[in-house]
Amino acid sequence: MLTRKTILKTVVLFFALLWVVDADAAIYKWKDENAKIHFTDDPTNVPEAYRQKPFLKGIQRQKEAPNSKKGKVQSEGDASGKIEGVESEKKEGDKQKGLTDAQRSTVEGVVNFLKADIPRYDKFYTHPPSRSKFRLIKLAVEDATPQKQSLLGQLSQHDLPLFESIAEFLKTSIAEDEKSRKIFPTTITSTRQTQALINRLKSETGQEVQLLETLTSALNAKHDS
Numbered sequence: 126m127l128t129r130k131t132i133l134k135t136v137v138l139f140f141a142l143l144w145v146v147d148a149d150a151a152i153y154k155w156k157d158e159n160a161k162i163h164f165t166d167d168p169t170n171v172p173e174a175y176r177q178k179p180f181l182k183g184i185q186r187q188k189e190a191p192n193s194k195k196g197k198v199q200s201e202g203d204a205s206g207k208i209e210g211v212e213s214e215k216k217e218g219d220k221q222k223g224l225t226d227a228q229r230s231t232v233e234g235v236v237n238f239l240k241a242d243i244p245r246y247d248k249f250y251t252h253p254p255s256r257s258k259f260r261l262i263k264l265a266v267e268d269a270t271p272q273k274q275s276l277l278g279q280l281s282q283h284d285l286p287l288f289e290s291i292a293e294f295l296k297t298s299i300a301e302d303e304k305s306r307k308i309f310p311t312t313i314t315s316t317r318q319t320q321a322l323i324n325r326l327k328s329e330t331g332q333e334v335q336l337l338e339t340l341t342s343a344l345n346a347k348h349d350s
Contacts, residue, residue: 235340236341249261259318266302273302290339
């Protein structure tokens with residue numbers, strides 16, 4: 126009977142030790158791109174993308190001393206409920222809102238054009254509308270049209286929401302330039318046609334001022350390296 130009791134105690138002790146070993150094992154936790162949380166006790170099951178930095182051990186019995194530096198860091202990580210690698214990548218992605226070198230170059234080209242085009246026709250606004258004045262404004266418009274076409278071509282090479290409104294403005298302006306180029310005012314209609322052209326250019330100037338402010342802000346943003 127004594128032998129059977131001894132064997133029973135040994136078996137119980139054996140399973141108790143197994144439970145302790147199992148309880149001390151680490152369970153690794155990570156969140157995928159769909160925000161779904163996964164758990165595993167085998168680190169090889171964790172996707173490669175989440176192995177670049179220490180895992181968040183969400184349910185882990187620390188094997189190290191409670192006062193150890195590493196154990197303290199891991200404990201703080203568990204309390205935050207965040208995965209260090211994923212959260213760091215997300216924050217870096219949020220910061221990279223600046224322009225690439227190619228985009229920045231295009232923006233600078235548009236900015237330089239707008240700074241020159243905004244005051245381009247001011248000198249014509251101080252005199253009464255006339256047929257000769259229409260011809261002078263028309264020549265100034267024709268000089269600016271090729272620059273608009275060149276900028277529009279550069280903008281089309283970039284898939285960036287910032288450039289969409291600029292491209293639409295340039296398309297509309299170029300189309301209006303083409304209409305103006307085909308107009309040949311007569312003595313009777315010169316005043317009305319000249320004033321219509323001036324009104325159109327003043328309206329475009331207001332849009333250009335707004336675009337210039339937007340683009341200047343974009344240039345001052347963090348440069349995406």
